[in-house]
Each structure stands twice: as structure tokens, then as C-alpha cells.
Amino acid sequence: MFSSRKRWSRTRGLEEENVMRRTRPDESLLVIHPRRTRVLGLAAMTLLAASVGCAGAPELEQEESTGVQEAAAGAQGSILFVGNSFTHGHEEPVYSYNKGAITDANNSGQGGVPGIFKKLTVQAGLAYDVTLETVSGETLSGHYSTKAAIIGRAWNTVVLQENSTRPLPTARGGNPTAFFTASNDLRNLVLTANPAARLFLYETWASPASVSAQGYTSGIAGLQAMQSDLRTAYFKAYDDFDFTGVARVGDGFLRAVEQGLADPSNGTSAGTFKLWSTSDNRHASKYGSYLAAAVLYAKITGADPRTLSVGAGSAAAELGIGATDASNLNRIAYESATLPDPIGAPVSQPLPATRASFTGSVTTGTPANLTGNAQLSSLTTSEGTFTNLLGATASGITGTNTPNSRGSTPASAPAAASGLSVNDGANNLGAGNFQFGTAFTAKTRFFIVESALASGTVGDDTVVTLIDASNNRVGAFSLSLVASQFTASAGGNTSNALATINYTGGVASVTGSPPGSVQSKLGAVTFSLADLGVTNPTSISSATGIRLTSSTLDPNVVGLYTVP
Template sequence: MMKYGSGIWLLIGCAGLAVAPAATAKESAPAPTAAGATSLAAAPALAPKAAPRTILFIGNSFTQGAHSAARNWHAGTVTDLNGAGYGGVPALFKAFCEQAGLDYAVSLETQGGKSLGFHYDERRALFDKPWDVVVLQEYSVLDRASPGDPAAYIRDVARMTALFEKRNPAVDIRLVAAWTRADQTYTPKGHWYGKPVAAMADDLRAAAERARAATPAVKGIVPVGEAWTRAMATGVADPDPYDGIAYDQLDLWTYDHYHASVAGYYLSALVTFGAITGVDPTSLGAHEKSADALGLSDAQAAALQTVARDELARLKAGR
């Protein structure tokens, strides 16, 4: 140990590590101010972290991810306003946002088998507050008593939009145009029986367009059903689950040929993600984490991402 001036230097071992001398009380004392108070150097202020963008999903079993492993997947990452513990499409959306470096606080309010009118009439106290984005998903055949009739849908989109605009005039409202139901297309009981597999999805898109035209504050449409149709047309998915699933193709429906399979919900969430954020779904990559967790292969994830990207590009081009 060697003394030097007012400090003490310690030489440690053969490595020669030196510890700087400690300042004396005189050296370390802060300078007094004119008023006799102590003057300390102000630490640089840290900018407050921006609040996450809020998004609310309102829908039914199609939003919940019913009859698939997606239903309760990562439910803890989103807020279920009903406390039912669903993850579904909202949780997939959240996972995609996190991987893309986007900060969204995701909530959902759902009830299986119900229309938007039910949510407005029975549940609006749960969601009557400001939101940045609201995604509305109507009952699959639009009107249970009169399949394909968009009248109630158009009315309820207008009511919902007025409610949310009152809370936040800048709210971004999107309408989900859902997929063709195989049971409505390939069985005699179906309203779209005997028509091409794209017919129901096309009608749902047309209904969404009418609702948007009637309520111009609606910002856009999420073309989920048309993405499903594209997946079938390009050979990614099989168009008819009743005659067996072709080798190396996906079945977008689950066992009831009504709700979606994991692949179907994954595609739905990809289209929603791309439509809302403007991020190319293929940027998530073949190794996207939720696809692997839910049992989709890298090739399947990449194929579905490409379908979503291409359908969104078509929508953007106005085709």
C-alpha cells in the first residue's frame, strides 16, 4: 500500500488493478449557493414512455378462436372485459405486435353466437370509453332469422360508431368481413348451398361495404373471408372439407366446418394485424413464435403470411 497526497492507492495482486483515491470531505462537498443551499448537478430528465395504443375487439366465437387451441392461448396478454379468459384472435394480434416492436394494449368483449346489436344493447357499459382502434365482427350469417340480410348489421355499425366517436372523435373503426362457412355452402341446409365457395365471403364483404358507406366514419374493412378464398385459390388451403383434405393443404375450418381451425384463426389474425398496423405480415417470418406454439410448421406459417400480404395489397390497390 502506498500513500499519495490526500488519497490512498491500493495495488492489488500482480494484475496491477488500481482503485482511484477517494475524495476528501473538502473535495467532495458541493459548492454552496448564494442562498447558502447546496447546489447539485441536475440529472438529465428521462422522457416519459408513451402510452400503448388501445384496441378493442368486439365479436363472437370467431373472435374468441372457438373450437381451437387458439381460444385460450396467451389469454393473460389481453384483457377480456367479460372475464371469460379468452385469447383468440386478439391474443394472436398482440403477439404479432410485440414481435414487430409495436405497443398495443389489447382488449376484447365477446359472446358466442351473438350479433353486434346484442353487444350494444346488453354490454355497452363494459366498453363505453375512449379507444384508439375498435374492430367489429358481426354474426357469421349477418342475421340469424334472415341469413344474408345486412339491415341490422348496417344499423348496429352506425350505433356502435356513434358511441365510440363520442368518446374519441379520432377512433379508428374497422369491420371484419368474415369467412365462408363450409356448412353453409356444401350442405342443403345452408343459405349459400350450391354456390361457389367464395360466394358467402363475397356477400359478407359486400355487406361490410354497405355498412361503411352508410357510416363514413368507419375507416376500413378487414378482408378475412377474401384472404381465406385466396388461400384456397392458390392451393394453400383445401376448399371442401367434406371430400377430404388434399395432401399438403390446410383445412381452415375446424371439425364443425363452421368455425376456424388454428390455421384459419392464424390467417384471420394476420390479416387483422396487417390491416390495422400497416405492417407486412410476411415481415414476421417463417419462424414466427405463435405459429410454432400452436402447431403450424414454418412452411405453413410462411404460406399464410404470404396470403395475408397479397390480399391486403389487393385491398390497398382497390381491386
């Protein structure tokens, strides 16, 4: 059985918010299982189940996976899947798969992921009574409002799947407070009918289409950033409201991409399969739906999906998935289900810099005016003022525009945004590596100083990832910065800017005609390892730098400092 380390909840209730600004049709819901017991003997669990009218015993926790043979000791009985098209499936063969073996509470003729889950449990010799209550495009709030009579029955296990963008930060079109509120409401509803019920959250996935629609960078960096935001929200709900666990389906999708088994753009490169439907690049394909069911199977039953048959008569074969691909999907499901839970999963809260000081060619004032070569000497945030600044060395910048300069234009883009000099800026950075040559701690704070025309606002959407000394990505740690997290400085106003500057070389639209006649301004954002999703700094001991990816960022300085 898989060990499931659980933390006690810290928060008990959230205020109701308005519904999400962007509700997309045909999206999936999260699976939630509340479990109120820890490690008990099987006999004791059976007695507990009987005392509350359960049809089966809760899952028995152990420290190791012992295979399908011991899965029969896991909780069986009735299980309800609550969600939308990310649960019931978007297209055939998934939509109606195995519908005759399960109950559709809404009489829609759906099989979907629950139908695949049922087949996997039958393959393993387990007896689950599977029901789905799914509505295309629905949110958990909507299910609570309209389907309480179904969800509020005495189920042994309930899986909750939220609308796929609602858990995202509000700056990405989400409504996380509504997600948290609905999760807790449904949890209380289920536990009222059966206090011993297990509740699982079904973590959904990032996709090429959703990354674009929600304003993330395209490609694998955007998938990683969006999945990081989803993961953070799901584990916060898990922590705050004492759910049984999180089925990390979305992390399984990302793992398949990072291992080269699926193309991040849903393409057809050799040796890959399509995780997402070709109709919209957002819903799951048959491969994605099978992976979702396998992750849920592993998390809910505690059995090892790697031991499942992929030959004739198996769920994979009936869906038209070859044995090699199915074996890889089962392995990824196992790896995703056994990932350690992020302890105290952080909520990303980067801080804007509100003041800066400079040395060199600078005229003091509010804001300071840089008149030539200058050095950044301090930054102020809500945490304090910091002077122990360390600048990064940049390399691999792929921006195509000529960097701007107070003096002569840098010989090459990689020379820009290095050290603490603010006279140079890498204009419209595509991607670039920034190395510090030092280990990071929980007290490390990174910063990006950004330039913008005085007529506009400071800040650009940017994806940050950790890298090692060879510029290779470290783990799955990433942060999706949004423009509003930089120093607040409205278009046409420089009063809140960190400094103003008149570039004399570089892009004509920025330097003006004659050069130096158009004014720009500086702003900055700061962020920590926790914002990147790091809960234990020793786990990223190989990290020595960060990679920035953005189609519009103009980084003048990238660096770090240490808080007391």
C-alpha cells in the same frame, strides 16, 4: 404502410329491422375501426391524439408498404375487439392462446384471435394494449344492447365482427339492415367517447357448413358466392358510415382455397391445411384463426406480415403451425390487406323479366303459348323492353337428366340452352359454360330463361361466375341468384309467366303421358356486371362468358343485351 383509399359516406342512418331469422350459435363478429383523419404528419397526429385523450397516434398513411421497421409509426395504444367465437376462437389451442397478455372484458379466460394479434405485434416490436369483449353467437346488436358500458370507453382502435350470417341477403337467412344499424350505432358510441378513434370491420368467412346451411351451391362456387355477398355488405357499411377500413379476413380464407392451399370441403388432400374446425366445418381452425389475426395485423398496423418470424417462439410455432404453412398464411394476409377496395361496392339487385315476345311456332296470348320451335325476340324488365338479344353458345353442361324438347331431344346436353331457340332446355343443369364471344361493358345485361312445371314456381338457386374464352374463371366475380329473383309465377298459375310450353320429348315427369300432356312455363332473370361485383369493366377485359352452377336449373335460353 398500406394505402387505404376512403370514400365519403352517402347515407347517414338506416331504419331498425327485426333481428335475423336464423341466429347461429358460436359465430364470429366483424371488426370495425372508424378513422376521421386522412394523411397527417406523425407529429400532427400525436398532437391530435393528445388533444382528445388518446394513448396513441392514429395510423400514418403512405402509398407503399415499407415493412415492419416502419410499423412503429402506426397507431398503437388501446385496441378493443368486439365479436363472438369467430373472434375468441372455437377450440384450443386458439381459445385461450396468450390470454395472460391481453384483457378479457367479460372475464371468460379467452385469448383467441386478439391473443394471436397481440403476439404478432410483440414480434414486430409494437406496443398495443389489447382487450376483447366477445360472446359466443352474439350479434353486433346484442353487443350494443348489453355491452355499451365497455364498448363506449375511450378506445384508440375498435374492431367489430358481426354474426357470420347476418350481413347476408335476407333470401339467404341474413338481416343486413340490422347489421348496418348496429354497425352505425356502435360507431357512434365509440366516437362519442373518442372522436379520433379508428374503427375497423372484421369481414368474416364462408365455410362448407355455412354454404350448405344458407342455401348456396356446395364447393368452391358456393364459397365464392357467399363471400361475395359478405364482401358487399361489409363495404356498404364501410361506405355508408365512414369506417376506417375493412379487414378482409373472409377474402383471405377464399384466397387460400383458390390458391390450392386449403381444400374447399375442408378435406385433407396432399399439401393442404384445414382452414375450418373439423368439429363443424364452420368455425376457424388454428390455421384460419392465425390467418385472421395476420390480416388484422396487416390492416390495423400497416406492417407487412411477410416479415414476421415463423420460427421458434413465434405465434405460428406456439400454435403448432409449420414454417411453410405459416409463411403462406402471412403472404395471403399481405395480399388480402393490399387488395384494392371495391369502389362503390354494388348491392346485388337482379331484375326479373316481366314480359317476352317470340317468333316462330307461337300462339299469342297472356301468356304466349309455344307450340313448336320458337325464337326469343325481346325481353322486358323495369329498365325497358330490349330486342338486341345475343344468345350464348353452351358447352360443358354436366346435368345428368335428358334435356326436354318441343321437337326431337337434342343429341347432347351441351347443345341445349344455346342461341335464342327456346324449344330445347338443359334439364337440371349441374354446371355449364355459356360463351358470347364479345367483350362486356357497364351496359351489358345477362339473362337466363328458365322452364318449370306449371304446377310449380319459376326459378332455381344458381351461382354465376365470369369466365374467359377458355372457360377459365375470371377474377373472383360471382353472383348468387335465388329462385325468387326470376319472373314471379306462383305454383298452379301461369298468368305472369313469359310463355307456356308442352314438351313432347325428354323426361317423362315433365312431358307427361302421353308426351306433351303436361304444361310447363317460362320465366327469366336479368343481371348486370355490377351485380357480379364488377366495378370497372376494363378490369375483366378477358371475360367473354359466364358459368352457371345449379343442381336444379333448367335453362332454355342464356343470353345478353345492352341497355342504352
